[in-house]
Amino acid sequence: MPDRSQWSLAAPQKLTFEEPVTALAVRVVGGTVNVVGTDSGPAGLELSEIEGAPLVVSLREGVLTVAYDDLPWKNILKWFDRDEWKRSVTITLTVPTATRVETGVVGASAVVSGIAGPTEVRGVTGDVTLVGVRGDVRAESVSGRLEAQALGGDLRFNSVSGDLTLIEGTGGRVKAETVNGDMTIDLAGTARTPDLALTTVSGEVAIRLPQPVDADVEANTTSGPVSCAFENLRVGGQWGAKRITGTLGSGGGKLKITTVSGAVALLRRPPSPEDDAPASGKVL
Structure with missing residues (x-):
């Protein structure tokens, strides 16, 4: 039977x-x-x-x-040049x-969409899209991109050359490491105290922060250019190295960026209709 x-x-x-x-x-x-x-x-x-x-x-x-x-x-990330890939x-x-x-x-x-449980993704060259995943996410890739929207939990991402794009992040912890992949992080208006730790060698890093936001900021690049839309953060450095440091709002959140030759950009997120509603707390 x-x-x-x-x-x-x-x-x-x-x-x-x-x-x-x-x-x-x-x-x-x-x-x-x-x-x-x-x-x-x-x-x-x-x-x-x-x-x-x-x-x-x-x-x-x-x-x-x-x-x-x-x-x-x-060992799925070690599958290269195999005839049985057909x-x-x-x-x-x-x-x-x-x-x-x-x-x-x-x-x-x-x-992957609509999942509330823990999600783990591993890919060699394939791209991964996550939509409305509310549980914690662990993603690893060799060269595949990760695109995510409206994640509700923590995200940990490791890649060699894969890019990371996170749209409407709701405030979960994000820890990402790449060699030369670019990172673009857009935080939702509700993400008042972000917890971001981003490390890359030559990839570019761009982060768009909501207003108001409470975070301690430390961004370092050895030879890449920097841009900062927040006048109360300090931009300094010597020779080729540059740093962006300071506190936004009352602090408490964390924003740490480390790159060797990649560019770093800190941007303001345009206010959404929800941000116009009366709210308590410190406003920048």
Whole structure:
């Protein structure tokens, strides 16, 4: 009798899982992965395109795994120049919002939206998009970009040459390290006390801060240019090195930037309609 907790998918098809899903593990090569959180209905899978080796799906003790058996999660970032990359899938996974998500992609793009559980993403050359993810996020890439919007938790990002773009960040802690990837951080008007620690060698860093904002600022570049839209911050340095230091508002938040040759820009975020509403607290 076949094991109905495991499936081998070699052609497009849909699956619905009646057993509860609490964790999702995805490892694919080529194509596109969409992970969508939902508050209604059972978890589901829709495989719309597949090329190459079959995809193995299993559901055991609440863990839904969608992967190639020969693609290990632990060493996925070391997969280079392999003939067996001649694979591709287009797959959509619908899971409960509280699901813990692990997604590994090699030469594939991934989109994760509406997830409230912890999310971990690893990619070699594929780009990753996160939308409305409310749990903490850990992302690692070799050269793939990470684009995120309206994250609700902490973000930790490590990459060699991948860019990081965060739009409407709501105030979770952001710790990012790259070699030559650029970083663009836009904080929402509610992010009054940011906690940002950004490090790069040659990538450019641009941060747009809401008004008002309470943060202690320290930005350093060895040879890159700097620009600052806040008159009460100090811009100084000698020879090629430059620093931006000081306190915005009453302090308490943290903004630390370190780069060797990359440019640094601190920008003001235009006020949103919500910012015009009466509010207590110190205003710059």
